[in-house]
Every structure is written in C-alpha cells, then in structure tokens.
Amino acid sequence: MSDQAFVTIKNAAKSYGQLEVLKDINLTVQRGQIVAIIGPSGSGKSTLLRAINELDPLTSGEVWLEDVQINRKLPHRQYEAHVNQVRQDIGMVFQHFNLFPHLTVRGNITLAPRMLKGLTEAEANKLAEEQLAKVGLSEKIDEYPSRLSGGQKQRVAIARALAMKPKVMLFDEATSALDPELVEEVNLVMRQLAEEHMTMIIVTHEMDFAASVCDRVLFMDKGVVVEEGPPSVIFQNPANERTRNFLRKHLSR
Amino acid sequence: MGLDFSVVPGYLGVLAMGAGWTMAITICAGVLSFFGGIVFAVIALYGHWSVRLPVRAFAFLFMGTPLLLQLFLIYFGLIQIGIDLPAFVAGVIGLGLHFAVYNSELIQASILAVDKGQYEGARTLGLSRGQTLRRVVIPQAVRAVIPPMGNNMIALLKDSALVSVIGVMELTLAAQQAISRTYRPFEFYLAAAFCYYVVNLALEAGLRHLERRIAASR
Ligand SMILES: Nc1ncnc2c1ncn2[C@@H]1O[C@H](COP(=O)(O)OP(=O)(O)OP(=O)(O)O)[C@@H](O)[C@H]1O
Ligand SMILES: [Mg+2]
Numbered sequence: 001m002s003d004q005a006f007v008t009i010k011n012a013a014k015s016y017g018q019l020e021v022l023k024d025i026n027l028t029v030q031r032g033q034i035v036a037i038i039g040p041s042g043s044g045k046s047t048l049l050r051a052i053n054e055l056d057p058l059t060s061g062e063v064w065l066e067d068v069q070i071n072r073k074l075p076h077r078q079y080e081a082h083v084n085q086v087r088q089d090i091g092m093v094f095q096h097f098n099l100f101p102h103l104t105v106r107g108n109i110t111l112a113p114r115m116l117k118g119l120t121e122a123e124a125n126k127l128a129e130e131q132l133a134k135v136g137l138s139e140k141i142d143e144y145p146s147r148l149s150g151g152q153k154q155r156v157a158i159a160r161a162l163a164m165k166p167k168v169m170l171f172d173e174a175t176s177a178l179d180p181e182l183v184e185e186v187n188l189v190m191r192q193l194a195e196e197h198m199t200m201i202i203v204t205h206e207m208d209f210a211a212s213v214c215d216r217v218l219f220m221d222k223g224v225v226v227e228e229g230p231p232s233v234i235f236q237n238p239a240n241e242r243t244r245n246f247l248r249k250h251l252s253r
Numbered sequence: 254m255g256l257d258f259s260v261v262p263g264y265l266g267v268l269a270m271g272a273g274w275t276m277a278i279t280i281c282a283g284v285l286s287f288f289g290g291i292v293f294a295v296i297a298l299y300g301h302w303s304v305r306l307p308v309r310a311f312a313f314l315f316m317g318t319p320l321l322l323q324l325f326l327i328y329f330g331l332i333q334i335g336i337d338l339p340a341f342v343a344g345v346i347g348l349g350l351h352f353a354v355y356n357s358e359l360i361q362a363s364i365l366a367v368d369k370g371q372y373e374g375a376r377t378l379g380l381s382r383g384q385t386l387r388r389v390v391i392p393q394a395v396r397a398v399i400p401p402m403g404n405n406m407i408a409l410l411k412d413s414a415l416v417s418v419i420g421v422m423e424l425t426l427a428a429q430q431a432i433s434r435t436y437r438p439f440e441f442y443l444a445a446a447f448c449y450y451v452v453n454l455a456l457e458a459g460l461r462h463l464e465r466r467i468a469a470s471r
C-alpha cells in the first residue's frame with residue numbers, strides 16, 4: 001500500500017445560514033485506509049461525509065480524490081458533468097438504504113453501470129451476480145426490495161454501490177436503522193470489504209465495530225474534529241475531555 | 254308503443270363497430286393523456302419559464318373550458334388556419350390533451366412526494382438529474398398514481414361519447430344511427446349504455462390487474 005493521500009479534505013467549512021456546521025476540518029485518508037467518524041448527534045458527521053461526494057457542497061475548502069478536486073468551481077453545466085463523473089468513483093451507503101423500490105435487486109444493481117458505463121445486459125447481469133454473491137444474496141436477484149429484510153436491503157445497497165467499482169466507500173450509519181439482530185450481517189460485509197483493502201469512511205455509533213475494523217477514528221463535536229488517532233488510543237486512552245465524556249455514554253451502553 | 258329489443262340484434266354489427274371505435278379512441282387518447290401528463294408534469298416542475306408559462310396557460314384553458322368546446326375548436330377551428338384534421342385524430346387530440354392536463358396534476362403531486370433519498374441514491378451513483386428523473390423518480394411517481402389515473406381513464410372512456418359531435422362513428426353515434434332508422438331510442442341507448450358498461454368493466458379489470466402486478470414494486 002502506498003501512503004499517498006487518497007481522499008483529502010482541506011479547510012472544510014460549511015454553514016447553513018448562521019449555523020456553522022463544519023469548521024475548518026482537515027482530513028487525509030490513504031488508499032486502503034478505513035476511517036471511522038464518531039461523535040454526538042448534530043456534530044456534523046453526515047454533513048462532512050456528504051460533502052465528500054458533493055451531496056452537501058462545502059461553503060469553503062477543498063475535497064480531493066487522488067488528483068481530482070471534487071468540489072471544483074465550474075460553470076453549471078460543466079459542474080454537473082464533473083460531479084456525475086467523480087461520483088462514479090465514490091460509493092455511498094445510507095442509513096435508510098435508498099434502494100429503488102420499482103426495480104428488482106438486479107435492476108437496482110445494474111441501472112447505473114448500464115447507463116453510465118455502457119455495459120451490455122449480459123455484462124451487467126454478470127456484474128450483478130458477482131456483487132450479490134459477495135454480499136451473500138445471490139438467491140434474491142429477482143426480488144423487489146419490499147420483499148427483503150432491512151439487513152438484506154442494506155447488503156443490496158452495498159452491492160449496488162460496489163457495482164460501480166468505486167475507489168472509496170462512504171457509510172453513513174449503515175446499521176442504525178436495522179433491528180439489532182440484523183446488524184451483524186451488514187457488519188460482516190463491511191469487514192469483508194476491509195479485508196479487501198477497500199478505502200472506507202464510516203460514520204457510525206457502533207464503537208465496538210469501529211474499534212475492530214478501523215485504522216483511525218475521528219471524534220467530532222460541534223463541527224470540529226476534536227481528536228483523532230488509532231482506535232486503541234481514542235477508545236482506551238483519549239486525550240480530550242469531550243471525547244471521554246462522549247465515550248463514557250456510548251461505551252457503557 | 255312498447256319496448257321491443259328484437260330490433261337490436263339486427264344492428265349488433267353497427268353497435269360493435271361503434272364500440273370498437275370507442276375503444277380505439279379511448280386507448281389512443283388514454284396513451285396520449287398518459288405520456289402527455291408526464292411531459293406536462295415535468296415541464297410544470299422543472300421547465301424553463303419560457304416553456305412552463307405557455308404550458309400552464311394551456312393547462313388552465315383545458316381545465317377551465319368545456320371539453321365539447323375544445324373538440325369544436327380543434328376540429329372546426331383549426332381548419333381556418335389550415336390544419337384539417339380527420340375527425341378521429343381531432344377527437345384523440347382533444348380528449349388526450351384534456352385528460353393529460355388532469356393526469357399532469359396527479360403526477361406533479363406524486364413526483365414531489367418521492368422520497369429525497371431516492372434522488373440521493375441515484376445521484377451518488379453518478380446519474381444526472383435527467384437520468385434520475387427518467388429512471389428513478391418518474392417511474393415511481395407514475396406507479397403511485399395508477400389508481401387515480403385509472404379513474405381519469407374511466408372518465409375519458411365516458412367522455413369519448415362527446416366526439417360523436419364531430420362525426421366520429423363511435424358507440425353513441427352508432428346508436429343514434431340505428432335509432433334514426435328504427436325510431437327505437439330507448440332500446441338502442443340502453444344497448445349502447447350496456448356496451449359502455451362492458452367496456453368499462455374490462456378497463457377496470459385491466460387496471461386492477463396492473464395494480465396487482467406493480468404492488469411488489471412500490
Ligand atoms: N439542510 C440543512 N439545513 C439546516 N441545517 C442543517 C441541514 N442539514 C443539517 N443541518 C444541521 O447541521 C448540523 C449537523 O448535522 P449532521 O446531520 O451532519 O449531524 P450528524 O453528526 O450526522 O448527526 P446524527 O448523528 O444525528 O446523524 C445539525 O445541527 C443539523 O441540524
Ligand atoms: Mg448523521
């Protein structure tokens with residue numbers, strides 16, 4: 001693995017009117033690295049994650065993926081084309097799955113590769129089969145999302161993102177909406193991705209999972225990164241008072 | 254003079270032909286109202302003002318004036334500016350556009366009700382706004398309004414009788430023709446009503462079938 005910067009966030013700031021949601025955040029993620037972002041509700045975790053793929057563009061600052069600046073200032077049309085292009089390299093998984101209910105599992109997975117990468121039907125089907133096998137849902141290929149459990153839906157959503165062969169995967173509380181007994185099957189898929197050295201940025205409330213999977217943990221509060229480091233330090237020996245307070249509440253649960 | 258339905262069988266061919274034209278016009282106008290409804294809805298929500306305003310004015314006109322008048326305008330009025338449409342085509346356009354406006358209202362509301370997460374899911378994969386609309390949002394919006402749009406289709410079937418006034422030989426006009434030869438209005442209007450009823454049942458059965466088929470994909 002190279003230790004070259006893969007995802008770079010420089011001086012990121014974001015406000016909604018008077019409300020400053022992100023304040024001068026800097027973050028560098030290396031290829032193959034897995035970074036967890038933890039912090040209290042409203043601290044700006046989702047906003048930061050969504051800034052990476054321009055879902056919530058920053059007010060100021062820069063986001064880079066390798067040598068491409070994602071949030072380039074461009075005239076409207078060029079900006080749209082640019083964003084559509086760079087998003088293909090950034091997979092995102094949401095708390096509420098956001099599967100397309102009118103398409104089967106196969107349709108969900110093949111839609112973007114077919115439209116954007118010009119895959120033939122046969123190629124796209126093969127891709128869907130591969131990705132589904134990876135998340136252990138081969139037999140569900142012709143089901144509609146409404147017939148799947150929450151855990152299965154999230155695994156399909158991951159397969160859909162992976163089908164675009166992204167360079168980095170973003171997870172925004174991928175297991176928060178799941179019944180407790182379904183969390184592990186999704187975590188398992190994420191662990192598997194970790195073993196394959198997928199670069200991942202994971203917003204999570206599951207401290208055990210973050211501790212066991214991630215290389216680095218960022219603790220955010222009120223729009224700033226309060227503390228960051230390897231999980232062993234952040235979870236066992238945090239330097240900052242706010243981190244300790246937060247972890248006390250979350251680890252005791 | 255009592256009722257005598259024995260005259261009806263002799264005109265079954267005429268009535269069947271009329272029912273056939275009624276179905277043809279309903280299907281053609283129905284398809285036009287469906288796709289026209291989608292196009293109008295997208296323009297109303299996302300169109301540039303230079304397209305949106307004329308379309309809104311047009312929609313206002315179609316909702317606020319009698320369909321009968323609209324049919325006259327399209328069939329007789331357009332001739333004056335050199336557009337001489339066959340009666341059937343004029344009927345399809347009039348009925349189709351009229352109901353497209355109503356379908357558009359339904360679809361607009363339905364597009365706005367599509368969950369924000371659907372846009373985000375599609376856009377993060379790299380789909381453009383247009384692609385997201387076409388492949389993700391509109392298919393869902395349309396599925397959600399199949400039942401009320403079905404009611405519009407049933408209204409369209411019934412209102413298709415109005416095109417008899419511009420001379421399309423559909424069911425109502427066919428019945429009138431039979432009446433003019435036999436002087437049996439009650440029998441033939443009743444027979445025509447029965448035909449509408451049967452076509453209507455078929456339409457409703459088709460719609461229910463469609464609703465069942467898409468139930469899993471909602
Ligand atoms: N569209 C918006 N308009 C105004 N304020 C917003 C908007 N989106 C988010 N915010 C605010 O930005 C702040 C950060 O929100 P964000 O969703 O990033 O928090 P979070 O850390 O992900 O919280 P949670 O753990 O609850 O998901 C919050 O105070 C929120 O109210
Ligand atoms: Mg959040």
